[in-house]
Each structure stands twice: as C-alpha cells, then as structure tokens.
Ligand code: FES
C-alpha cells in the first residue's frame with residue numbers, strides 16, 4: 001500500500017481545536033481550512049465566540065477575506081449583510097428586510113484558552129462534549145502549534161504505543177498503572193516512566209506518572225506528576241485535521257501553583273514564587289515540545305499498517321483502533 005492511501009478516514013467526527021483564545025480577541029475574524037471545509041472564527045464585541053462556514057449565503061463571498069465584526073455580528077465585505085453568532089442573517093447592507101437565511105454554525109466550546117468546534121460530515125449535533133476540569137490553582141496554559149502531514153488517529157495512537165516510549169523518547173522503567181479503558185468517546189490509561197530530568201533536578205533520571213484522558217481524536221489532557229519535586233502538570237494534546245494531507249498539532253501545558261519554590265530546587269527559595277512558577281512552566285513546555293517533536297520524523301513519513309504485526313511489549317494498539325472506529329465513517 002502506498003503512503004497517502006490510508007485505511008483511516010481523513011476527517012473523523014468529533015471536537016477539534018480551531019484556534020486558541022488569545023488568537024481571537026474581540027473584533028477578530030480568523031479564517032481556516034478545517035476538516036476540508038473553509039471556516040471563519042470570530043469574536044463579537046461582547047466576547048462571544050462563533051465558528052461559521054466561510055461563505056456568505058447571499059452571493060458567496062468568503063467572510064474571512066474582508067469580513068468584519070460589527071457588534072454581535074459578522075459583516076460580509078461584499079454587500080454588507082450581517083450574520084449573528086448562530087449564523088442567522090440579521091440585516092442587509094441596503095437597510096432592507098434581512099432574508100431568512102442561515103450560514104452553518106459549528107457547535108463550539110471554549111475551555112482555558114482552547115476553542116473547539118464539533119465536526120460531523122452530516123452536520124448532526126454532538127451527543128457528547130468535553131467536560132471542563134477545575135483549573136483553580138493552576139497557571140494559565142502555555143501553547144505551541146505545529147502544522148504537519150499526519151492524522152489525529154496517529155497522534156492519539158502514540159499515547160497507547162508503549163513500545164515507542166523507549167525507542168523514540170528514551171524513557172526507561174516504563175510501567176503500566178492502568179490499562180486502556182474506554183467509555184464511549186472517552187479513553188484513559190496510566191503509565192509511569194523515568195526520563196532525563198529537565199533543568200531543575202539534581203538527579204539524572206526522574207520518575208513521572210502520566211494519566212491520559214482522551215476525548216475523541218482531537219483532545220487529550222494528560223495529568224503528569226513528578227513526586228520527587230512535588231510537581232503536577234497538565235498537558236494538552238490537540239490534533240486538528242486541515243485537509244486530506246495536513247493537520248495542526250497544538251500542545252499546551254499548565255502547572256499547579258507551587259506551595260513553595262524550594263520544592264523544585266533549594267536554590268530557588270530566594271526568588272518570588274510567581275517568578276519560579278513562570279520559569280518552571282517555560283522549562284516544562286520547552287521539554288514537552290522537545291519530547292513531542294521526537295515523534296515528527298516518524299509521523300510525517302509513516303503509513304498506516306492494518307492489521308499490524310504486533311508482539312509482546314506492544315501497547316493496546318488493537319483495542320485503541322477498535323475505539324477509533326466510532327469516529328470514522
Ligand atoms: S455575498 Fe455576502 S453580502 Fe453579498
């Protein structure tokens with residue numbers, strides 16, 4: 001089978017990140033290709049976010065090329081027709097009665113800096129959502145975005161592919177604390193491993209635990225704990241199809257507010273806690289970018305082998321692939 005002819009669907013159903021909150025301030029209109037469709041993302045003056053099909057139902061102008069936010073509406077650059085956040089036409093540019101027309105509006109959720117839209121090729125309403133997690137006592141996440149040639153199915157499979165942890169990431173002492181469990185669109189698993197310490201540890205290898213909470217193929221939240229530093233971080237893995245070939249991969253990281261700076265390193269006690277937290281988060285996301293980037297050469301050049309020739313030592317690849325089927329069509 002040639003690479004590029006994949007036995008997985010290009011645009012699975014589910015919630016996918018279309019932008020980060022800081023990229024869409026009030027009055028901003030962004031355009032994007034999302035699951036092969038042209039969309040616009042805009043935020044009204046009062047702060048409401050909306051994701052609409054990009055094409056105006058009047059005479060077809062692309063709202064992402066010159067469309068503007070006007071109060072709670074987006075105004076088309078061609079004849080000035082306005083549409084609200086639900087996509088309903090509210091007025092024409094001529095001061096005449098607005099036609100009864102609607103631009104498709106994607107279901108949207110916005111959580112701690114992440115804007116997600118629901119994709120379904122038949123445009124059915126979602127029957128599941130991504131629950132919010134308590135972020136009180138956590139720092140606002142830092143993010144990083146890449147564009148690459150791959151699919152969300154491949155990125156999510158990586159987190160159950162225990163076999164590659166040592167080969168690609170050089171993790172050692174890998175242990176499974178909780179085998180893969182699924183519940184509808186939700187998947188979870190927990191591992192521990194030792195990895196090369198980042199800047200603040202005296203010891204060479206550091207023990208960390210990872211608990212994966214994956215909702216659909218576009219969103220994972222990984223709860224990480226490093227007991228030796230009494231440090232907890234929350235990592236986001238956000239995969240979004242662009243077109244048949246390309247996708248965005250965004251990662252995010254937050255850390256739990258520190259009780260005292262000395263828990264990271266005794267020398268840091270002299271610095272204010274807020275400064276130490278921001279140094280730790282910066283170092284943390286840098287390490288995280290480094291780890292995820294190690295997979296890129298594989299992702300961008302691999303093909304999907306199905307059925308795979310598995311061996312003892314592999315993770316739960318087949319149960320994972322069975323779970324994936326619910327999002328494909
Ligand atoms: S095409 Fe949008 S107002 Fe005419």
Ligand SMILES: [Fe+2]
Nearest residue numbers: 158164168295
């Ligand atoms: Fe990986």
